[in-house]
Amino acid sequence: MLAQAPQFNYVHPTSIFSMGVxxxxxxxxxxLSALYSNGLSSFLATDSQKFDMLASTWKxxxxxxxSSTDMFSNESYLQIIGMGKKALPFIFSELRxxxxxxxxxxxSITGIDPVPKEYRGNILKMSELWLAWAKxxxxxx
Amino acid sequence: xxxxxxxxxxxxxxxxxxLTSPATTLYNCIAWSIGDDTNWxxxxxxxxxxxxxxxxxxxxxxxxxxxxxxxxxxxxxxVEDGFEKIALYVSPITGQPTHASRQLSNGKWTxxxxxxxxxxxxxxxxxxxxxxxxxxLFMKRVIIS
Numbered sequence: 366m367l368a369q370a371p372q373f374n375y376v377h378p379t380s381i382f383s384m385g386v387x388x389x390x391x392x393x394x395x396x397l398s399a400l401y402s403n404g405l406s407s408f409l410a411t412d413s414q415k416f417d418m419l420a421s422t423w424k425x426x427x428x429x430x431x432s433s434t435d436m437f438s439n440e441s442y443l444q445i446i447g448m449g450k451k452a453l454p455f456i457f458s459e460l461r462x463x464x465x466x467x468x469x470x471x472x473s474i475t476g477i478d479p480v481p482k483e484y485r486g487n488i489l490k491m492s493e494l495w496l497a498w499a500k501x502x503x504x505x506x
Numbered sequence: 507x508x509x510x511x512x513x514x515x516x517x518x519x520x521x522x523x524x525l526t527s528p529a530t531t532l533y534n535c536i537a538w539s540i541g542d543d544t545n546w547x548x549x550x551x552x553x554x555x556x557x558x559x560x561x562x563x564x565x566x567x568x569x570x571x572x573x574x575x576x577x578x579x580x581x582x583x584x585v586e587d588g589f590e591k592i593a594l595y596v597s598p599i600t601g602q603p604t605h606a607s608r609q610l611s612n613g614k615w616t617x618x619x620x621x622x623x624x625x626x627x628x629x630x631x632x633x634x635x636x637x638x639x640x641x642x643l644f645m646k647r648v649i650i651s
Contacts, residue, residue, distance in 0.1 A: 424621070427620065427621070428510075428514075428529075428619075428620055428621050428622050429511075429514055429515075429619040429620040429621075429622050429637060429638075430604075430620045430621075430637065431534040431535045431536060431546075431548065431604070431605055431606075431618075431620050432548065432563065432602065432603070432604050433548045433550040433552060433553060433563075434550070434563055434600075434602060435604070435637075436620075463531065464531055464532065465531045465621075466531065466546070466621075468552055469552055472552070485551075485552060485553055485554050485555075486537075486545035486546045486547060486548075486553040486554025486555075487544065487545055487554070488531055488532045488533075488545075488546055489532060
């Protein structure tokens with residue numbers, strides 16, 4: 366007769382904290398669960414670090430794309446939009462360094478578009494117009 | 507040669523290519539296929555797209571756009587004296603256009619790779635991958651000297 370295989374009950378690593386070890390452990394448990402579900406970016410210490418990581422990933426993931434459908438549905442780009450107005454100073458800082466395709470994010474976050482139709486696609490001019498808007502709205506002096 | 511590009515386009519090194527410009531965010535492959543290196547073209551309401559062409563990212567819309575620049579649909583990518591050709595790549599997943607290459611008089615192709623560099627590639631297959639898909643539509647126009 367074969368010996369019966371030992372039985373193991375799988376315990377998810379984050380759930381050990383909910384086994385009655387106090388409120389601090391419970392908070393840690395929630396944080397770890399969020400880490401599992403949201404990814405590392407939600408745990409970075411500052412908005413600046415989070416933005417830098419997302420911007421770098423977006424550039425790397427989309428560097429050979431022409432399709433804005435693909436460029437702007439990229440998960441990192443959407444997470445930057447999800448940062449809301451907190452992302453604006455970092456986006457404007459990026460735009461001051463290099464004209465780039467931040468216009469969909471800016472339009473989504475601010476709800477406005479300072480670019481007249483005749484300048485659509487002129488990335489230098491679009492950057493210039495957005496930076497003028499940023500200056501007028503005191504995002505930098 | 508560019509290792510980053512060769513990682514993205516695994517066929518590139520075996521079919522042969524040359525880098526022909528630094529990376530820039532200022533124009534894209536569609537602009538470059540028309541000969542414009544100052545604008546980013548895409549039918550999205552944010553970037554440049556001709557007014558009289560439907561602003562939707564479909565093969566039909568791109569075909570109409572090229573037709574407005576005197577291109578007509580053709581059935582091959584062979585070099586023809588007196589003509590320049592473009593090849594429109596389409597994603598097999600979305601069915602949407604992803605990229606365009608323009609043929610040079612020596613039969614090679616020139617492409618602006620998104621925000622990356624311009625390259626000359628010896629074959630259209632050189633830049634087939636999961637992002638670009640494969641050439642789907644060929645068009646040509648008379649070269650006016």
